[in-house]
Amino acid sequence: MSLLRTAQDFLEPGFGGGRGSATSLQTDYRASFSTQNNQMGRLFPGGVNTGGWTSQNYLLTPPIDAPEPIVYVAVVDSVGNYVYRIPAADVESVWPGIGRKTINARLPAAPTQTPTSVNPCVGDYCMTFTSNCQASNHRDAVAQECAAPRPTDGFCGNWFASMADTGQPLYPNASCTRDVRGGVTMPWCEKMVGR
Numbered sequence: 001m002s003l004l005r006t007a008q009d010f011l012e013p014g015f016g017g018g019r020g021s022a023t024s025l026q027t028d029y030r031a032s033f034s035t036q037n038n039q040m041g042r043l044f045p046g047g048v049n050t051g052g053w054t055s056q057n058y059l060l061t062p063p064i065d066a067p068e069p070i071v072y073v074a075v076v077d078s079v080g081n082y083v084y085r086i087p088a089a090d091v092e093s094v095w096p097g098i099g100r101k102t103i104n105a106r107l108p109a110a111p112t113q114t115p116t117s118v119n120p121c122v123g124d125y126c127m128t129f130t131s132n133c134q135a136s137n138h139r140d141a142v143a144q145e146c147a148a149p150r151p152t153d154g155f156c157g158n159w160f161a162s163m164a165d166t167g168q169p170l171y172p173n174a175s176c177t178r179d180v181r182g183g184v185t186m187p188w189c190e191k192m193v194g195r
Contacts, residue, residue, distance in 0.1 A: 009033070009034065009035045009036070009051075010034055010074045010081065010083050011032035011033070011034065011059065011072070011074075011083055011128075012032060012033055012034075012035060012053075013029050013031070013032055013033070014029075014031060014033050014053030014054075014058075021053045021054055022054075023053075023054075023058060024053070027060060028063070030060045030061045030062075030063060031058040031059070031060055031120075032058060032059055032060075032061060033051055033052060033053050033055065033057055033058045033128075034051040034057045034058070034081060034083055034128040034129075034130050035050065035051035035052045035053070035055070035057065035130070036050050036051060036081065036130050048131060048144075048145045048146055048181065048193055049080075049119075049129070049130055049131040049192075049193035049194065050130060050131075051128070051130045055119075056119045056120050056194060057119050057120070057128045057129070057130055058119075058120050058121070058128060059083065059085045059120065059121035059122070059126065059127075059128050060120070060121070060122045060123065068087065068088075069087070069088035069089070069100055070085055070086065070087060070088060071084075071086045071087075071088050071091045071098060071100060072084065072085060072086075073086065073095065073098065073111075075110075075166060075168060076160075076163070077132075077160075077163050077164055077165055077166040077168070078132060078134075078160050078161060078162075078163040078164060078165050078187075079131070079132060079165050079166075079168065079187045079188060080129055080130055080131040080132045080168075080188060081129070081130045081132070082127050082128070082129055082168050083121075083127060083128045084111065084115065084125070084126075084127045085121050085125065085126050085127065086098075086111075086125050087124065087125060088100040090125060093112075093113070094111050094112065094113050094125055095107070095108070095111040095112065096108060096112065109166040109167055110166055110167050110168045110169060111168075111169060113125065113169070114169040114170070114171060114172070114173060115127045115169065115171060117171075118171040118191065118192050119192065119193075119194060127171075129171075129188070129192045129193075131146075131179075131186070131188055131192070131193055132158075132160040133146035133158055133160065134146070134158075134161075134181075134184065134186060134187070135158060135182075136158055136161060140182060140184075141158075142182075143181070143182025143183070143184075144181040144182040144184060144186075145181055145182070146181075165187060170188065170189050170192070171189055171191055171192050172189070172191060176189035176190070176191065177189065177190050177191075178190065179192070179193055179195055
């Protein structure tokens, strides 16, 4: 099922118009994908690390015959969209203020621990990450591989740019090799976008 769907699809099974993707079939539809490759309003369809049903931007939900209490947390900021999969037994140490069945009114902006894996997120504490465009105009968006290349498509504006960078943990660590696009250093690691 779709856990949350607003301007982005944070977790959505890959049914593909009634036909399952290879990953969906291989995982008995336990793979839930993060996707924003068709989201308008901030940039054009397509771009780098937009997720989707054929991407590695998925997490596995527990099998029906072996249920496991999991807490899912979605964060959207100027850098990207993060969906964390946190075992309920570990959630209070990973993200203070969040419990299995409760959440404080005020929380730290980010978890205190770096996930063990990103894209895909197949078990334990992990996350999916889809990157947000860092450009403010069409030319820069094309150079940074986050917009359709046709100038006739225009630039809808980048409303994510007005959001804060909430300081989510970088994978594999804060000293990672940063992704560079169009000569601009991106605020995420190469490994987070599959480079």
